[in-house]
Amino acid sequence: MIRRFVFLFLVLLCCGSVVSAGESVPRLPLPVPPTVSSELQRIIAAAPPADWNNHPKDTAAWQTWRAALEQPATAAMPALRKALGVSVERTTLGGVAVFVYTPENLPEDRADRVLICLHGGGYVFGSGESAAQESIMMAGLGQYRVVHVDYRLAPEWPYPAAIDDAMRVYRAVLATTPASRVGVLGTSTGGGMALILALRARAEGIPLPAALGAGTPWVDLTKTGDSYATNEGVDTVLVSYEGWLRDAADVYAGGHDMRDPMLSPIYGNVHDFPPTLLTTGTRDLFLSNTVRMHLKLRQAGVAADLLVFEGISHAQYLAGPDVPETRWYFKELAQFFDAHLQERRERP
Amino acid sequence: MIRRFVFLFLVLLCCGSVVSAGESVPRLPLPVPPTVSSELQRIIAAAPPADWNNHPKDTAAWQTWRAALEQPATAAMPALRKALGVSVERTTLGGVAVFVYTPENLPEDRADRVLICLHGGGYVFGSGESAAQESIMMAGLGQYRVVHVDYRLAPEWPYPAAIDDAMRVYRAVLATTPASRVGVLGTSTGGGMALILALRARAEGIPLPAALGAGTPWVDLTKTGDSYATNEGVDTVLVSYEGWLRDAADVYAGGHDMRDPMLSPIYGNVHDFPPTLLTTGTRDLFLSNTVRMHLKLRQAGVAADLLVFEGISHAQYLAGPDVPETRWYFKELAQFFDAHLQERRERP
Numbered sequence: 075m076i077r078r079f080v081f082l083f084l085v086l087l088c089c090g091s092v093v094s095a096g097e098s099v100p101r102l103p104l105p106v107p108p109t110v111s112s113e114l115q116r117i118i119a120a121a122p123p124a125d126w127n128n129h130p131k132d133t134a135a136w137q138t139w140r141a142a143l144e145q146p147a148t149a150a151m152p153a154l155r156k157a158l159g160v161s162v163e164r165t166t167l168g169g170v171a172v173f174v175y176t177p178e179n180l181p182e183d184r185a186d187r188v189l190i191c192l193h194g195g196g197y198v199f200g201s202g203e204s205a206a207q208e209s210i211m212m213a214g215l216g217q218y219r220v221v222h223v224d225y226r227l228a229p230e231w232p233y234p235a236a237i238d239d240a241m242r243v244y245r246a247v248l249a250t251t252p253a254s255r256v257g258v259l260g261t262s263t264g265g266g267m268a269l270i271l272a273l274r275a276r277a278e279g280i281p282l283p284a285a286l287g288a289g290t291p292w293v294d295l296t297k298t299g300d301s302y303a304t305n306e307g308v309d310t311v312l313v314s315y316e317g318w319l320r321d322a323a324d325v326y327a328g329g330h331d332m333r334d335p336m337l338s339p340i341y342g343n344v345h346d347f348p349p350t351l352l353t354t355g356t357r358d359l360f361l362s363n364t365v366r367m368h369l370k371l372r373q374a375g376v377a378a379d380l381l382v383f384e385g386i387s388h389a390q391y392l393a394g395p396d397v398p399e400t401r402w403y404f405k406e407l408a409q410f411f412d413a414h415l416q417e418r419r420e421r422p
Numbered sequence: 423m424i425r426r427f428v429f430l431f432l433v434l435l436c437c438g439s440v441v442s443a444g445e446s447v448p449r450l451p452l453p454v455p456p457t458v459s460s461e462l463q464r465i466i467a468a469a470p471p472a473d474w475n476n477h478p479k480d481t482a483a484w485q486t487w488r489a490a491l492e493q494p495a496t497a498a499m500p501a502l503r504k505a506l507g508v509s510v511e512r513t514t515l516g517g518v519a520v521f522v523y524t525p526e527n528l529p530e531d532r533a534d535r536v537l538i539c540l541h542g543g544g545y546v547f548g549s550g551e552s553a554a555q556e557s558i559m560m561a562g563l564g565q566y567r568v569v570h571v572d573y574r575l576a577p578e579w580p581y582p583a584a585i586d587d588a589m590r591v592y593r594a595v596l597a598t599t600p601a602s603r604v605g606v607l608g609t610s611t612g613g614g615m616a617l618i619l620a621l622r623a624r625a626e627g628i629p630l631p632a633a634l635g636a637g638t639p640w641v642d643l644t645k646t647g648d649s650y651a652t653n654e655g656v657d658t659v660l661v662s663y664e665g666w667l668r669d670a671a672d673v674y675a676g677g678h679d680m681r682d683p684m685l686s687p688i689y690g691n692v693h694d695f696p697p698t699l700l701t702t703g704t705r706d707l708f709l710s711n712t713v714r715m716h717l718k719l720r721q722a723g724v725a726a727d728l729l730v731f732e733g734i735s736h737a738q739y740l741a742g743p744d745v746p747e748t749r750w751y752f753k754e755l756a757q758f759f760d761a762h763l764q765e766r767r768e769r770p
Contacts, residue, residue: 104648104651104652107647107648107651108646109647109648109710109714298457299457299732300452300455300457300705300733301704303452303453304452304653304704305652308652356648356649356709356713357648357652361730362455362704362733365704365730365731365732366457368729368730369729369731369732372729373750379727379728380728380730381716381720381728382709382716382717382728383713383717384648384710384713384717385710402721406720
């Protein structure tokens with residue numbers, strides 16, 4: 075019944091056919107691993123998107139491509155919400171558009187905890203509700219209230235618009251919920267932003283979130299990290315840094331130094347960071363982004379935990395609510411937040 | 423000063439030139455990642471061993487190759503012990519030859535804790551002290567007493583000789599030290615054996631070790647797991663399952679079903695396993711062995727933790743005591759055992 079949503083998030087991240095089809099990069103002939111669920115095997119078997127190597131010429135070209143990607147994803151969200159028993163409230167926090175997702179039967183001990191979800195999409199895709207699959211699944215499968223941030227996108231809004239918006243929402247949440255009961259999660263660009271949000275919070279002298287869920291985080295916008303080489307052409311979602319990813323980094327950075335920790339948190343000081351769960355896959359182009367960040371956190375003494383899914387490319391653990399690995403992931407993530415988000419002590 | 427030891431363990435695992443040189447497998451042109459220490463960069467830059475594709479014809483050929491590999495490694499161990507301030511006692515436990523390594527200034531709170539280390543080498547290499555680099559570094563860098571097991575090797579001694587020997591040593595250690603103060607570690611074949619030891623302990627009705635350190639464990643002797651494909655020719659240590667590894671699996675299994683959990687613990691029941699720290703690298707041919715096992719443990723509710731080193735091939739985190747990543751690894755592993763091996767409560 076909900077099989078039709080399986081590909082939507084990934085479609086949004088990387089697919090479409092508005093601009094010219096991409097060329098291929100050298101790639102090993104890779105069998106589909108029998109070591110994952112049959113649902114995931116079908117996803118792994120899919121060919122790379124035709125447009126991984128798109129290079130939009132100007133803002134109008136980005137907008138055309140974005141609209142084509144987002145339209146079917148946005149259209150699918152109401153049914154996904156319904157299938158997972160998640161209600162939505164569209165509102166603003168700190169002046170930023172958000173979607174607040176709440177599961178039908180929110181467990182009582184989570185009633186005063188909030189998760190902020192920062193979506194993926196390379197800082198260039200995912201406006202409105204189009205990239206909310208992760209947030210909705212976190213609400214429905216993970217049984218948490220989730221604030222999904224509709225932050226501004228590049229190239230119209232380069233750095234620091236996206237993270238400024240995320241910070242505004244975070245500050246607004248802190249007005250009603252102590253940081254000790256706030257978690258921040260995200261995948262890809264959103265995973266990087268979760269880490270940057272913690273850096274920004276410290277720089278601005280406000281409390282850090284109690285825990286971070288950083289899925290395959292884009293922690294280095296430069297082409298640095300071993301898996302940009304080893305998993306090039308192996309990852310069937312992003313395929314290569316030399317596809318649209320480099321363009322997205324360029325238009326978001328807008329000439330700003332990409333090694334600024336506010337763009338690439340791998341270069342930041344992560345001392346005293348909250349517990350962080352990082353997730354990636356063996357074929358992920360961002361495998362090195364993820365494990366470099368994990369090692370850096372561990373070496374700084376942070377309680378950082380790592381999940382690496384067998385056989386999957388970038389962000390494919392989000393494939394869909396009928397994929398066993400996806401369902402398990404959100405349960406695991408919910409347990410992680412349970413362990414680190416304090417319950418309210420002053421409850422009457 | 424101790425640079426000359428850096429390659430010894432890896433040499434032992436996979437090098438030599440007694441038998442014919444191997445052919446090459448297709449492999450991407452891979453740059454050396456700048457995201458690791460300069461010491462590790464030099465190791466990553468090294469070409470695969472000439473003999474990764476050896477296929478010894480009979481027991482005599484294995485013995486000739488083994489002797490050639492082990493001689494220089496064995497010769498280097500006294501200097502490694504001296505450099506790290508580690509003393510050695512050669513004795514037997516349960517009738518099995520062991521080397522007991524003790525650091526010069528064993529911390530008092532570790533005096534009544536014991537680690538058993540099961541060495542790597544595909545069940546076919548590593549006799550005597552030749553594969554003791556990991557044990558000696560665990561003693562010297564990790565500051566633990568380590569019992570290094572000189573278990574019997576294939577093809578002379580196929581399954582279950584190796585794990586029988588490990589069990590004998592484990593039972594002998596339990597005669598003087600409660601399981602709650604015993605940890606078991608190992609890398610590659612030794613990592614697999616650490617997991618199998620826990621399965622065997624349960625099958626035999628004796629207490630499981632308090633914690634396991636399973637470095638890039640050989641948990642599946644069959645060619646199953648995505649990284650056997652994705653990291654073929656990327657891993658410069660093992661290179662391919664189709665090198666000597668398949669032969670080693672064959673001669674150890676000796677016709678026994680390789681999917682028996684006592685050979686491939688990925689097929690075992692790991693419910694109620696002790697806390698386990700697993701370690702691998704992004705280029706590791708055993709990346710999937712490691713992450714499959716980690717996920718299986720997590721899904722069974724075990725406190726399983728994962729480290730993935732950037733840019734390294736099979737077992738290269740053991741490169742040597744002057745490599746920063748190696749030094750950090752053993753500190754991390756020691757902290758892990760500290761957290762899970764109980765202190766003696768009945769101390770007078």
